[in-house]
Amino acid sequence: MMTLEEAPERDLFEELEENALTCAVCLGVYEDPRALDCHHVFCRSCLEHLPLVNQDGVNNLGCPTCRHLVPLPPNGVAGFRVSFQTNNLKAFVEANRDRAVPVAVPRKQTCGSCTSENVSGFCTECRSTFCDGCTDLHLPTCTKEATALNGASGTDKTNGHHQAPMPLDPAPLMQSDDWNVNTNTCVIHRQIADMFCENCEETICSRCVKRFPHTEHESSCIPLAEALVRYRELLEDRLNPINKEIDFISTQLKPFSHRESEINEQGDTVKAQIHSRAEYLIALIIESEEELSVKVDKVIKSKLHSLDERRESIEVTQEELKNLKDRIELCLKTGNQEDLLKTKQWIPKINHVMFNIDATKLKPSEVADLSFVPDEVSDSLTRLGNLSSTFEGKDPSCDVQILEQHLFIDKSPDVTLVLSVKYTNLPFVIIPLSSMKCIIKSSNRSFIKAIISLGDAAHQYVVKFRPTSNGLYKLSLKIDDIETEDQAVLIPFNPMYLPNITPTTVMKYIRKPIGLAVAQDKRIIVLNDFNEVVILDMHGRNIRTLSRPNNGSRFTSTRHAAVTSDGCFLMTDQYSILKVTMDGQLLKTIGSKGNGRLQFNTPFGITIDEKTGKVYVADLLNHRIQVLNRDYSFSHSFGSRGKALGQFEQPNGTALDSQGNVFVSDTFNHRIQKFSQSGEYISYFGSEGPNPGQLKLPEKIVINNDYIYVTEHLNARVSVFTTEGNFVRCFGKQSIEGGLVWPRGLTFDEDGSLYVCDFRSHCIFKY
Numbered sequence: 001m002m003t004l005e006e007a008p009e010r011d012l013f014e015e016l017e018e019n020a021l022t023c024a025v026c027l028g029v030y031e032d033p034r035a036l037d038c039h040h041v042f043c044r045s046c047l048e049h050l051p052l053v054n055q056d057g058v059n060n061l062g063c064p065t066c067r068h069l070v071p072l073p074p075n076g077v078a079g080f081r082v083s084f085q086t087n088n089l090k091a092f093v094e095a096n097r098d099r100a101v102p103v104a105v106p107r108k109q110t111c112g113s114c115t116s117e118n119v120s121g122f123c124t125e126c127r128s129t130f131c132d133g134c135t136d137l138h139l140p141t142c143t144k145e146a147t148a149l150n151g152a153s154g155t156d157k158t159n160g161h162h163q164a165p166m167p168l169d170p171a172p173l174m175q176s177d178d179w180n181v182n183t184n185t186c187v188i189h190r191q192i193a194d195m196f197c198e199n200c201e202e203t204i205c206s207r208c209v210k211r212f213p214h215t216e217h218e219s220s221c222i223p224l225a226e227a228l229v230r231y232r233e234l235l236e237d238r239l240n241p242i243n244k245e246i247d248f249i250s251t252q253l254k255p256f257s258h259r260e261s262e263i264n265e266q267g268d269t270v271k272a273q274i275h276s277r278a279e280y281l282i283a284l285i286i287e288s289e290e291e292l293s294v295k296v297d298k299v300i301k302s303k304l305h306s307l308d309e310r311r312e313s314i315e316v317t318q319e320e321l322k323n324l325k326d327r328i329e330l331c332l333k334t335g336n337q338e339d340l341l342k343t344k345q346w347i348p349k350i351n352h353v354m355f356n357i358d359a360t361k362l363k364p365s366e367v368a369d370l371s372f373v374p375d376e377v378s379d380s381l382t383r384l385g386n387l388s389s390t391f392e393g394k395d396p397s398c399d400v401q402i403l404e405q406h407l408f409i410d411k412s413p414d415v416t417l418v419l420s421v422k423y424t425n426l427p428f429v430i431i432p433l434s435s436m437k438c439i440i441k442s443s444n445r446s447f448i449k450a451i452i453s454l455g456d457a458a459h460q461y462v463v464k465f466r467p468t469s470n471g472l473y474k475l476s477l478k479i480d481d482i483e484t485e486d487q488a489v490l491i492p493f494n495p496m497y498l499p500n501i502t503p504t505t506v507m508k509y510i511r512k513p514i515g516l517a518v519a520q521d522k523r524i525i526v527l528n529d530f531n532e533v534v535i536l537d538m539h540g541r542n543i544r545t546l547s548r549p550n551n552g553s554r555f556t557s558t559r560h561a562a563v564t565s566d567g568c569f570l571m572t573d574q575y576s577i578l579k580v581t582m583d584g585q586l587l588k589t590i591g592s593k594g595n596g597r598l599q600f601n602t603p604f605g606i607t608i609d610e611k612t613g614k615v616y617v618a619d620l621l622n623h624r625i626q627v628l629n630r631d632y633s634f635s636h637s638f639g640s641r642g643k644a645l646g647q648f649e650q651p652n653g654t655a656l657d658s659q660g661n662v663f664v665s666d667t668f669n670h671r672i673q674k675f676s677q678s679g680e681y682i683s684y685f686g687s688e689g690p691n692p693g694q695l696k697l698p699e700k701i702v703i704n705n706d707y708i709y710v711t712e713h714l715n716a717r718v719s720v721f722t723t724e725g726n727f728v729r730c731f732g733k734q735s736i737e738g739g740l741v742w743p744r745g746l747t748f749d750e751d752g753s754l755y756v757c758d759f760r761s762h763c764i765f766k767y
Contacts, residue, residue: 196226203224292372324346401421404418414464419462472504501767506765510534513527523543549580568581577615597634619637623650645684649669652700686725698711
């Protein structure tokens with residue numbers, strides 16, 4: 001409270017700001033106010049986010065206050081006229097907000113309690129005047145923060161509901177000198193933001209607590225100082241294990257540096273050995289070259305000497321023959337009788353020379369056949385050698401190729417693989433079975449027995465083993481002393497033939513997930529209890545978080561989603577179904593609040609029939625199932641509130657089998673009901689209880705390969721049934737098989753992997 005003299009002035013500015021300067025769309029003070037033709041004023045940015053209404057080919061804006069349709073100017077929202085009157089009033093209030101303006105006290109101001117005219121104060125929260133006597137009576141009953149009526153320092157009158165005069169300074173509540181309280185001013189009320197809304201995750205003032213949307217979750221609004229202490233303690237709790245993990249990882253990283261140095265030093269040593277070997281071989285080759293060159297010279301010299309000797313002998317014979325020829329020709333030319341009569345003396349000499357000529361000796365005796373004949377060992381010198389190293393005990397040059405993979409054929413629990421083996425550059429090798437051994441390790445590093453046999457082709461081998469759980473297995477072959485590289489074998493989720501069901505991936509730190517859907521590109525759409533849509537990639541990393549569509553208002557009750565054939569998704573909101581793109585654009589709003597056609601009251605489960613395009617919606621608080629056509633128009637509905645067959649008590653989820661029959665989780669009747677496409681009751685299964693085959697608050701439901709999967713709230717598990725209602729198994733109740741605490745939404749992707757979101761543990765389990 002404050003003195004009566006100052007109360008009217010301060011109250012006047014507050015009234016002006018709240019009633020004349022507050023935008024009806026964002027509830028904040030006007031920013032760049034624009035006036036519509038209907039004279040209502042709104043922020044320019046608020047008008048830009050309003051949906052357009054096309055009427056007779058003209059785009060119109062619907063006034064949020066009077067619903068009057070105003071044609072959109074050619075240049076958009078900027079074409080609406082600026083509200084100079086609002087701007088002037090805003091400037092006046094900002095300039096005079098904290099300046100006291102004297103005004104006369106009303107002539108006859110009566111006490112709001114006893115009607116006395118001796119009024120001395122005014123309560124800013126209760127909007128009433130009081131006399132001195134009624135002040136003491138009013139303060140203990142007022143549930144708002146207040147000060148003494150006379151406004152004097154040191155005379156505050158408080159009870160258990162009252163605190164010090166506002167604004168409250170939260171700094172004394174903090175126990176640490178290095179933690180500062182945010183003292184931002186509330187944009188709406190121009191007061192210090194001394195409160196924190198845990199639901200909206202924003203700082204507000206104490207007056208905002210009583211305004212929408214905080215009135216919907218007033219218990220979540222706590223003093224800012226308390227929030228800072230709480231969240232600081234939360235962060236400090238998280239900091240210690242993080243530091244321990246960092247220290248542990250640091251100790252684990254030290255051997256890496258040492259091993260890196262060893263590997264680098266070893267590489268340098270091997271390079272030096274290779275270079276030394278090369279130099280040694282080069283020296284040997286050069287020495288061999290020199291020896292061979294000397295040998296070549298000797299061979300050539302010997303061959304040439306023999307050739308010269310034969311040439312000289314032939315030349316001597318040739319010279320003798322020439323001399324005999326010259327003497328005979330001279331004798332015949334001169335006709336000397338004495339010389340002619342001596343012919344008998346020349347004949348023996350001529351015969352001797354002629355008979356001693358050997359025609360075979362007139363040819364070169366040496367052949368030009370010198371050639372180089374390399375040693376066989378020299379062929380290996382094309383390579384200096386090879387390298388020997390281990391890669392985690394594997395030989396990278398030996399590789400296994402998985403040609404075919406057959407899973408659970410003919411209802412068999414075995415897995416069959418067809419393999420071939422490659423070595424170095426060979427496309428395949430043929431190995432006797434006696435030299436081969438198959439090694440299969442599960443995700444927990446246990447060994448699985450495998451049988452290996454010959455395949456249809458000579459180079460193919462068949463491996464058969466029985467997996468113990470779903471998940472990733474590693475296969476390798478040991479051929480004599482060589483072990484091949486590991487090959488990954490993924491065993492999908494199958495409740496019939498796997499003795500153990502364990503999650504292959506756990507996506508953590510996802511706040512209170514309720515429903516989810518998986519798109520074809522493996523992006524995961526998660527709807528949580530904070531009225532948000534979270535888009536994750538296939539590894540669980542956050543891509544974006546939407547608390548509202550890019551072109552619409554805040555979500556108010558996000559519960560479930562289903563992916564459409566055009567790559568968008570349908571999601572349930574408090575009283576409608578929304579069609580939204582993966583980028584957050586709102587394409588269509590379907591339905592409104594009520595219990596008639598295309599009217600909803602907290603819709604939960606939503607399923608799309610891929611064959612017909614029809615949409616099945618579990619209308620929770622209307623206790624019925626509504627069916628929409630492909631164009632989202634109303635088709636039909638079935639069910640009503642009750643316990644009889646065909647009736648529901650808060651139906652939570654829907655699913656369709658391969659014949660188009662509709663299965664509904666009848667949550668508070670603890671059963672699953674089966675209907676035809678037209679909504680005619682067929683059968684049911686389940687009863688309340690904790691035993692296998694019984695149900696306790698079944699929530700979401702999904703069908704895959706004619707098996708029905710149901711999440712149970714109070715039994716904290718997933719139960720599996722056939723479409724005839726026969727119980728198969730259950731898994732996940734706070735155990736190593738999943739650790740489920742409160743499973744809610746669940747769905748399958750195209751690869752047959754099951755996703756279950758756990759509301760209480762803030763996780764999504766992938767099986």
